[in-house]
Amino acid sequence: NQIECFHFNLIDSTMNIAKFWKKVYVTEKISYAFLADQQFKGQGQHNNVWISPKGNCYVTFLVKYDPLLSYCLPQLSAISVIETLDLYIPQEKKQISPVLKWINDIFMNEKKISGVLCKVEDEHVSIGIGVNLNHSPVEIAGSTCLKSELSQQNDIDIFEFIQHLWTKLSNNLQKVSQQNSFQAILDKVQERMMYLNQKVKIYDLTLTNVLQEGIFKGLSEYGNAWLQSLSDPQEIEAIYEGRMRQ
Ligand code: BTN
Numbered sequence: 001n002q003i004e005c006f007h008f009n010l011i012d013s014t015m016n017i018a019k020f021w022k023k024v025y026v027t028e029k030i031s032y033a034f035l036a037d038q039q040f041k042g043q044g045q046h047n048n049v050w051i052s053p054k055g056n057c058y059v060t061f062l063v064k065y066d067p068l069l070s071y072c073l074p075q076l077s078a079i080s081v082i083e084t085l086d087l088y089i090p091q092e093k094k095q096i097s098p099v100l101k102w103i104n105d106i107f108m109n110e111k112k113i114s115g116v117l118c119k120v121e122d123e124h125v126s127i128g129i130g131v132n133l134n135h136s137p138v139e140i141a142g143s144t145c146l147k148s149e150l151s152q153q154n155d156i157d158i159f160e161f162i163q164h165l166w167t168k169l170s171n172n173l174q175k176v177s178q179q180n181s182f183q184a185i186l187d188k189v190q191e192r193m194m195y196l197n198q199k200v201k202i203y204d205l206t207l208t209n210v211l212q213e214g215i216f217k218g219l220s221e222y223g224n225a226w227l228q229s230l231s232d233p234q235e236i237e238a239i240y241e242g243r244m245r246q
């Protein structure tokens with residue numbers, strides 16, 4: 001559970017630092033966290049840019065890779081973010097509890113609040129996590145931040161958030177190794193899936209073409225989406241890739 005942290009004011013991307021560190025220095029005994037106040041070349045999924053103004057969480061955890069994680073790592077990371085965000089949500093605001101949009105986008109109150117980017121290289125994995133804590137970038141329509149969802153005056157403490165995040169993430173990682181199974185993680189993830197039992201469309205990665213339509217029935221044991229045919233409820237297919245929308 002031990003972690004060594006490196007804090008940068010302004011860098012291109014915490015993913016790049018992790019990649020460099022992995023090549024040169026890494027030992028097996030500990031994990032590392034690279035955090036930045038700001039990134040000028042933040043990386044998102046599908047080669048998108050992750051706009052990274054000051055005031056939010058930008059962290060990459062570099063951990064030893066257990067091949068058992070291969071199917072569930074993005075979801076494991078996303079549920080760890082969700083569990084961390086849960087710590088900040090008071091009972092009376094439970095209706096804004098974060099949910100996971102397949103594959104691994106975290107939404108709160110129907111707006112994107114966080115994203116996860118996992119890169120496996122040999123024996124290690126970089127888990128990059130961006131969470132809008134105090135700012136939702138104006139450039140991104142449909143995004144939100146924790147501070148405004150909580151209608152809070154004071155800024156959320158970024159370091160405290162990252163500490164909680166590491167506790168959740170390392171516990172979930174440990175659970176998979178100890179139980180030699182990621183079923184427990186998938187069970188938790190299922191409960192927090194957006195659009196469950198609702199009609200959805202699966203688009204290609206560029207969001208240009210609709211590839212399929214159906215009812216989203218949850219996750220397979222490998223983290224794929226079960227899609228039930230609209231014409232024949234008996235027909236259920238696993239979807240491996242794509243972007244889910246309504
Ligand atoms: C997404 O597109 O949803 C994933 C975004 C991941 C952003 C985080 S911020 C910390 C880490 N460094 C990066 O450059 N990207 C990830």
